[in-house]
Amino acid sequence: DGGITQSPKYLFRKEGQNVTLSCEQNLNHDAMYWYRQDPGQGLRLIYYSQIVNDFQKGDIAEGYSVSREKKESFPLTVTSAQKNPTAFYLCASSISRGNSGNTIYFGEGSWLTVV
Amino acid sequence: DQQVKQNSPSLSVQEGRISILNCDYTNSMFDYFLWYKKYPAEGPTFLISISSIKDKNEDGRFTVFLNKSAKHLSLHIVPSQPGDSAVYFCAASASLSGGSNYKLTFGKGTLLTVNP
Numbered sequence: 001d002g003g004i005t006q007s008p009k010y011l012f013r014k015e016g017q018n019v020t021l022s023c024e025q026n027l028n029h030d031a032m033y034w035y036r037q038d039p040g041q042g043l044r045l046i047y048y049s050q051i052v053n054d055f056q057k058g059d060i061a062e063g064y065s066v067s068r069e070k071k072e073s074f075p076l077t078v079t080s081a082q083k084n085p086t087a088f089y090l091c092a093s094s095i096s097r098g099n100s101g102n103t104i105y106f107g108e109g110s111w112l113t114v115v
Numbered sequence: 116d117q118q119v120k121q122n123s124p125s126l127s128v129q130e131g132r133i134s135i136l137n138c139d140y141t142n143s144m145f146d147y148f149l150w151y152k153k154y155p156a157e158g159p160t161f162l163i164s165i166s167s168i169k170d171k172n173e174d175g176r177f178t179v180f181l182n183k184s185a186k187h188l189s190l191h192i193v194p195s196q197p198g199d200s201a202v203y204f205c206a207a208s209a210s211l212s213g214g215s216n217y218k219l220t221f222g223k224g225t226l227l228t229v230n231p
Contacts, residue, residue, distance in 0.1 A: 004158075006158075035221075040223060041223060042204065042221045042223035043159070043204065043221040045218060045219075045220075058218070088156070090159070092158075102208055102219070103149060103161055104161075106151075106158035106159045106160070108157055108158045109156065
């Protein structure tokens with residue numbers, strides 16, 4: 001089945017530790033994204049990547065890092081510099097469209113809790 | 116600066132009736148709009164979209180209406196079913212130079228409850 005796979009589903013981290021969330025897609029999509037959801041805040045864009053070896057900061061990139069070494073993979077590292085890392089993280093992907101709307105599709109999400 | 120607003124945090128309707136979810140936007144550059152449905156602890160599921168060249172798009176029980184002059188869109192669900200109970204997010208994007216657009220801006224969501 002084609003889709004977007006995030007792992008792990010649940011992750012606990014001690015303060016001061018970095019943690020990496022995995023995201024893999026087999027949809028052959030060019031663009032990939034990381035969003036964060038907090039209660040009452042909707043979805044906020046952390047980073048996005050349009051093509052391999054290229055990525056851009058979203059609205060709340062501070063304290064996060066990403067890489068895009070392969071088309072299928074877009075891991076997100078939550079660093080110790082992120083002040084409020086406890087959240088629900090969502091990976092997404094889309095086809096790059098030249099002249100029409102961009103529908104993005106989401107993975108199942110990863111819960112990160114800092115203890 | 117919230118560019119996409121869903122002013123109703125929650126909505127409750129009876130099964131079989133119409134559900135109307137509203138969304139307002141402020142950025143006049145937005146030209147593509149989407150609705151997503153989300154259950155707790157799951158990723159959002161794409162429902163329906165509309166381009167700014169249209170004012171209506173229909174897919175089964177779901178219809179999205181766009182009023183560009185008012186910068187307003189709405190999602191109608193008819194008839195509503197208990198399985199429709201979820202959080203609904205409105206999202207919008209703007210074509211960047213060259214015609215490609217990659218970023219979606221989301222509203223904060225509306226919790227729809229459909230009562231049997």
